[in-house]
Amino acid sequence: MGLQGLYRLLYLSALIPSLRGLCSDKILQRWPLTPEVCTDQVLSNPDLRFSYCPHTFVQDLPAPHTPPVSPFSVNLSADSVLDFRITTAPSGDYGFSAFVKPTTNDDSCILHYKSDDGSFEMKLLSTASGTNVSVIEWDSSTFNASLKVGQWQRIAMTMDVSMSRLSLIIEGAPFDDTDVNIFGWRPDIIAPSFKTPGTLRVGGSFDGETFSGLVSCVGFMEDKRIDCSNDCYNSNTWSSINMFPEKRDYGKFSPTETRKIPNQTPISVTSANSLSACALKCLRDYLLCVSVAYNSATGSCSFYPDFFFISLSSSTNTKIYVLQPY
Incomplete structure (x- = not known):
């Protein structure tokens, strides 16, 4: 294929809408x-x-x-x-x-x-x-x-x-x-x-x-x-390919770790009067949030961008919940 033919192919491929x-x-x-x-x-x-x-x-x-x-x-x-x-x-x-x-x-x-x-x-x-x-x-x-x-x-x-x-x-x-x-x-x-x-x-x-x-x-x-x-x-x-579940009012969280907290900086830390309120804030307000660590004694609610954690540390009264992909 000559150089002119190559240019023509590249041009056509840029115009064909079915190339996803x-x-x-x-x-x-x-x-x-x-x-x-x-x-x-x-x-x-x-x-x-x-x-x-x-x-x-x-x-x-x-x-x-x-x-x-x-x-x-x-x-x-x-x-x-x-x-x-x-x-x-x-x-x-x-x-x-x-x-x-x-x-x-x-x-x-x-x-x-x-x-x-x-x-x-x-x-x-x-x-x-x-x-x-x-x-x-x-x-x-x-x-x-x-x-x-x-x-x-x-x-x-x-x-x-x-x-x-x-x-x-x-x-x-x-x-x-x-x-x-x-x-x-x-x-x-x-x-x-x-x-x-x-x-x-x-x-x-x-x-x-x-x-x-x-x-x-x-x-x-x-x-x-x-x-x-x-x-x-x-x-x-x-x-x-849906690795990050969408933000919405409804979603499934599963508990994964008890008395643990990830060794990484959270997206944000706020207070919530219940686990459900903590989960709702994750769904509605933070696009990258897919995991929450909730402390039932203090009401501390931490948001994380990962499903799985390599390193965890001890944290009394805390449980990690992970949003489940579809």
Whole structure:
């Protein structure tokens, strides 16, 4: 192959959207939305018992599986939403994606991110006449067609920071190619910085809009293309590369060590009046927290970024709990 042919190959490979590469390296947070995440936050803890899961899960997946897998999508209605905390800002391009199957073409909001201080908002709206993504008070992109009722589609709202370009992505099954990629481009105006901490609301907005339908595989990625479809609907890939469980209100912790504490500097140390309160703070407030050391006598709650510890030291009344991967 001549030098010119090599350049041509490199150029084409940069343009082909199906080349996923190291997609998992681009994933900042992901929420697989399985029933297992909707359980007690701390195992064998008597002060925290949920008698029901507030959401309905169904065996309806974005793509077929053989053999069939467990229920994989959550059924949202006008009176239910999913809120996910985001505490770490991306260093470059970014985007939110989800797989959705609407039950109606009513006006609805599927994704809405809002920083705690209200200075940054990003929103994806669907109506009977079109689909729109916007960064509030900056720019928007609109596709003049609604999402298809009763069909799985992968949707995304993404930002190319260097180009000040906001994109709306809609893909129909089998999610091989981008069916719609509408973008707003404002190179004359610098794109607003992504602000954290904040909350991603799925299936509704902070302004009152709602959504009815199925949702699966919500992701927050450091990528302007969000070309990571297989990582979502391939349940094996989704589970095996998920080394850092997502921040949420529900999760399983297992006790691992008694009267021990890791010989490493914790992410943070705070006080909590119960083990459940300590675990909740780990889930909600610290992206890298996957282990907690709780002292039942003093109420000291320490957060750590590791699942397993090589070196431990003695600590009376302390027990280590580790968040379990899916």
